[in-house]
Amino acid sequence: MSEFFDRLKRAAKAAASEWKPSRYKIANIQVVCPHCGNDTFAEGTALLNSSGMSFIGLDWANALAITLSCTKCSRIQWFHSTEHETGA
Ligand SMILES: [Zn+2]
Numbered sequence: 001m002s003e004f005f006d007r008l009k010r011a012a013k014a015a016a017s018e019w020k021p022s023r024y025k026i027a028n029i030q031v032v033c034p035h036c037g038n039d040t041f042a043e044g045t046a047l048l049n050s051s052g053m054s055f056i057g058l059d060w061a062n063a064l065a066i067t068l069s070c071t072k073c074s075r076i077q078w079f080h081s082t083e084h085e086t087g088a
Pocket of ligand 1: 034035036038070071073074075
């Protein structure tokens, strides 16, 4: 267990230089973590056309999703890639 967190910390440290948490607005609404209420996220992307998504009927998307990972509790929220704004 502790070994896992040590590795996680090392990975976070290694990525720190290229990783900046930001606040996001989707559909003109500030994104807030529903779990812990934090408002800064690390942005990532994921393809929606995986076989898993096809299985649940989302293969129409065949597109990119934005994933916002909470910087406090690490909960991930998914948004279909449309325009989104980042604020300071
Ligand atoms: Zn959170």
